[in-house]
Structure formats: structure tokens, C-alpha cells
Amino acid sequence: MTSTAVEQLLVAEQLIEHLKCPISLEIMSDPVILSSGQTFDRSSIQQWLDLGHRKCPITKLPLLHTYLIPNHAICAIISNFAPPPPKTLPRPPPLQTEAQTLTLTQTLVSALTSDEAPTNYKLNSLSKLIFLSKHDPLFRRNITDATVIPVGFSCLADETLCHKALTLLLNISLEDENKVGLMAEGILDRLIPILSSEVSDCSAVAATLITSLALLELNRATIGAYPHAIESLVSLIRDGVGREKKEAATALYTLCRFPNNRVTAVACGAVPVLLRRLDAGLERCVEVIGLLAERKEAIEEMEKFGGCVEVLAGVLKNRTRSRRGVEFALLALKYLCCNSEESVMEAVRAGVFESCMGLMQHGSVRVRENASYLILVLCPRKQ
Secondary structure, eight states: OOHHHHHHHHHHHTSGGGGBOTTTOSBOSSEEEOTTSOEEEHHHHHHHHHTTOOBOTTTOOBOSOOOOEEOHHHHHHHHHOOOOOOSOOOOOOOOOOHHHHHHHHHHHHHHHHOSSSOHHHHHHHHHHHHHHHHHOHHHHHTGGGTTHHHHHHHHTTSHHHHHHHHHHHHHHHTSHHHHHHHHHTTHHHHHHHHTTOOSTTHHHHHHHHHHHHHTSHHHHHHHHHSTTHHHHHHHHHHHOOTHHHHHHHHHHHHHTTSHHHHHHHHHTTHHHHHHHHHHTTOTHHHHHHHHHTTSHHHHHHHHHSTTHHHHHHHHHHOTTOOHHHHHHHHHHHHHHHHHOHHHHHHHHHTTHHHHHHHTTTOSOHHHHHHHHHHHHHHHHHHO
16 A cells, blocks of 8 residues: 555545444544544444443444543544545555555654654654554554654653644554553553643543553553552543543443453542533543542542532432443442431432432343332331
8 A cells, every 4th residue: 555545545544434433424523432433423333332232233243341442643633623425436456465554654753753754744654653553453463663663652652742642552452462562561651641641632632541551451450550540540530631631431331341340440549530521510430430439539539529429319309321331320329328317308308219219120230220229218217
């Protein structure tokens, strides 16, 4: 595949038809990548998953997991470009051989490592590598043979190239073997400082990259133990703007699936930060709260937070909340009510009993089970 063909692919990617969700057929507002590699609008694919489907709607293959990775490349195109498509567009031919892939990759890498190459040329080279990393399996399979990862790391130090370099590394990380390779190459040394970066949108992509790396179970302990990793995510949830808060909360949730990281998160002051953001409308935070609530020290922090039960009760009352939001709010309330009579009484006053009664017909077994448990605990106090 020639450089001209890659440029054609860049143009093709910007066409409106490529920006439509395969489910809703509408322009995507929050494009995310399913574990099958297909991109959907978050609301559409989440509804599909909430119905219990565990196969990709496009490939029909079983899903390795149901976590949704934001597609920042598509999001940027949607935000900045929406022209009408041409009447006809010949699709560029796919890459034919590993040799062609390697040759083109080496050419692009050489441009990025050249001191003489202008910034715009480097940005264009990064863009081509981003699309190769998304569309060409041979590229992802042979990534370690083309020195792309070290070059991507070096681009992170340049504020102008940082965002595209992060997007490239995010695409690379979608392959499990590459997650291991990125960790072995020392990606955390470059990634964690970017969480505190003031460069536009880089912190959000960095948090998303941490989520992707942490989807591999063996990486969760390593990332959680890295100095300031969890602390930086908590700070980003507290101080971030736009997508930064949401992506940081998603990364923290993924890391806290490893039990020891929950201890670290509580110690970093995550509980009050999450509850404040949840009260302000960031639903992703309740998922982290649900995980942390199994820790005694987290329950103590929740009880210190004025109005914790009311915040969680608000999740149950909000009909727009997702199944996962309701599920984790119930779980946190369950732990709280098991711990103290005061929490039980607060739950009764906050209308948790009535909310749980309304959830007894919910489609989720877990929601019904936890709602039933809370009904049994709260019912005597209703007399």
C-alpha cells in the first residue's frame, strides 16, 4: 500500500457514512470501541449490552469483555468535520504483504525521528500511523519490529504531537500482547505525568489509555502500585474538565477491579471526590463507589460524607440512570446499611425502600437481588 493510498484512507474515514453508528444509523455523539474492534455510539451499544447480548452486532463473534473504549479519533472528526460525502469513492486496496506494511511504517517512523522534518509533516505521519494501527492487523501484529512504540514515546514529550501520539498508542494497546509490550517498554513513566498535563484533551486520552492497559488483569496491580498513578486519576476526577473526569473515573474503576487498588484509592481520598462528582451528575463515579464500598475504610469515609445516602438514593430515583449505575448504587447502599443503623434510617428517609420496590421488576438479576435485600433490611423501619 502506497502513501497515497493511506491518504485516501484518511479522506474516506472522514466521510459521513463512516461517522454513523451501525445500530442507530445516526451520526455518533459519543463513539466507543467494542472489544470486537467495531465502533458504535455509546448509548446504542450500551442498550444492546444491557439487553444481555454478549456478541458483537456486526461480527456476531463473542465479546472478550464489555468495556467500551472511547474512539477519540472518530470523536475529533465528528467535532471538526462533517461535509457531505462525494457521490462515488473508490475504497483503497488493503495492505497486501507484511513487507509492504513494514516498509511504509519505517518510512513514517523515519519522518518522525528526523530533526529536519517540519511539525506538520510529523503530524501527518502520526495520522497515517494512527489509521494503520486501526485498520491493518499486520501493522498491530508486527508493531514491535518497526520501533513504533519508542518513537511514539518520544512524541509524547512534544506538546504539539502529544495528543496524536497518545491516540496511536491507544490503538496499539487494543491488542492484548501489545498491552504487555507497552508496559515492558515503560509506558507508565511517560503516561502518568500526562494525567496532570494542561495540554488540551491529552489528560483524557491518557486516562483512556490506562483503562485499555488495565483491561489486562496482570497489568492492574502494576499500574496501581506505580507512584501517583491512582492519586493522579483521583485528582483528575476532582479537577478535570470535559471528558477528563469521565475517562479518569473509568480508569479508576478498571484499576479497582484489583482489590488491593481499592485500598490505595481510599487512601488517596477517592471517596469524597467520587461522591461530589456523582452528586454533580457524573454517573461513572457510582461504579467505583460500588467497588470501594466493600472496604471498611471506604464505608467509614462514606459515613463521614454528609448526604452520602441521599446521593446514592438519587441514583435510584433518576429514571435516566443506566443499569450499571443502579446496580452499583444498590451495592453501596447494601454495604452502608449492613454497617450502621444510622445509615438504615437515612435510607428510609431518603425513599430507598420505595425505590427498591419499584426495582423488583427490573431486567437485571443483580438489581432485583440487591433491591430485595434492602427491602428486607428497611421494611421493619417503615413500620
